[in-house]
Amino acid sequence: MDNIDLQILKRLIENPTEPFLRIAKEIGISPITVQKRYEKMKNRAIYAPSIIIDLTKIGYQGKAYLMVTNSSKFDSKLTVEALDQIPNVFLIAETIGKFDVTALAVFKDIKEIKEIVKKLRAEPSVKRVEVALTDETDFPLRREVDSLQLFEHESAERLMTLEI
Amino acid sequence: MITIDAIDKKIIKLLLKDARSKLSDIAKDCGMSSTAVKNRIERLKQKGIVVKETLLINWAFFGYRYPVTIEVNLKPNQEKKMCELISKNAVMMGVNRFIGSYDLCFFAFTKSIQDLKNLKHIIQKQNGVNKVDIHIWNKVSCKFNNFIIENPGD
Numbered sequence: 001m002d003n004i005d006l007q008i009l010k011r012l013i014e015n016p017t018e019p020f021l022r023i024a025k026e027i028g029i030s031p032i033t034v035q036k037r038y039e040k041m042k043n044r045a046i047y048a049p050s051i052i053i054d055l056t057k058i059g060y061q062g063k064a065y066l067m068v069t070n071s072s073k074f075d076s077k078l079t080v081e082a083l084d085q086i087p088n089v090f091l092i093a094e095t096i097g098k099f100d101v102t103a104l105a106v107f108k109d110i111k112e113i114k115e116i117v118k119k120l121r122a123e124p125s126v127k128r129v130e131v132a133l134t135d136e137t138d139f140p141l142r143r144e145v146d147s148l149q150l151f152e153h154e155s156a157e158r159l160m161t162l163e164i
Numbered sequence: 165m166i167t168i169d170a171i172d173k174k175i176i177k178l179l180l181k182d183a184r185s186k187l188s189d190i191a192k193d194c195g196m197s198s199t200a201v202k203n204r205i206e207r208l209k210q211k212g213i214v215v216k217e218t219l220l221i222n223w224a225f226f227g228y229r230y231p232v233t234i235e236v237n238l239k240p241n242q243e244k245k246m247c248e249l250i251s252k253n254a255v256m257m258g259v260n261r262f263i264g265s266y267d268l269c270f271f272a273f274t275k276s277i278q279d280l281k282n283l284k285h286i287i288q289k290q291n292g293v294n295k296v297d298i299h300i301w302n303k304v305s306c307k308f309n310n311f312i313i314e315n316p317g318d
Binding site for chain 1: 166168176179180181182183184211212213214215216217218219220221222225226231233235257258259260261262263264265266269271297298299300301302303304305306
């Protein structure tokens with residue numbers, strides 16, 4: 001990574017679909033160089049350019065944060081596998097802290113979330129499930145606070161201060 | 165009510181995976197013309213289904229190796245201040261307001277356990293914080309691609 005990579009990255013943070021031609025012009029290098037550097041950064045510095053979708057528009061009311069305490073008699077892998085079977089669950093992590101496994105799920109209504117929790121509690125590897133709900137429907141994550149879009153801006157600023 | 169069909173769903177999934185996908189590639193996958201795909205994407209944006217594009221950065225590559233969730237319980241009107249505080253001291257990926265024992269849940273990255281410890285102290289010292297819990301993520305699996313996209317009433 002060098003300064004040119006960082007400049008490309010910064011522009012992509014601000015506009016993930018900005019054409020390479022325009023980035024090239026702005027930075028003063030050839031579009032092919034931009035393309036090559038982008039390809040090189042992908043799967044390394046960049047996971048992917050993605051989109052944020054609004055869940056309410058596709059039938060979901062919100063997201064649930066499932067915090068699971070694993071039974072000491074079973075491997076937490078079993079809990080992860082059980083969560084993996086639930087189609088609403090889109091993110092699972094084994095965590096170190098108060099809870100052993102946490103997951104995020106989307107839900108259409110409260111009934112649906114009740115079903116998910118019921119299913120989880122029936123698992124022998126699950127000792128306890130705590131749930132927190134949000135009616136915020138940005139998927140996967142909300143990236144602004146009180147219309148303050150600080151994430152993109154902060155990320156770009158932070159990148160520019162990194163020593164590489 | 166907005167209805168989206170199987171092709172819209174496919175387009176959404178492809179864009180979640182790579183928002184820079186070439187129109188011609190999406191078109192090929194969906195068996196339609198590039199113009200038709202372009203129009204559909206425009207419509208998805210116009211209807212507010214696709215809110216915006218976002219670049220997912222691998223912060224571990226830059227030394228931020230610890231993905232964490234920070235759950236806080238706050239006194240009223242402290243949310244914005246807390247967001248600013250955390251984004252100053254860690255790389256913030258996102259935040260959600262929750263109903264339950266926590267008010268806000270942050271998804272963030274820190275460079276080291278030491279940084280995380282410092283961050284916890286900074287949060288605890290902040291006025292208006294009732295409770296803070298931190299979870300370090302280990303073995304994360306995302307299923308954005310399998311995620312079932314449905315219409316209301318499907």
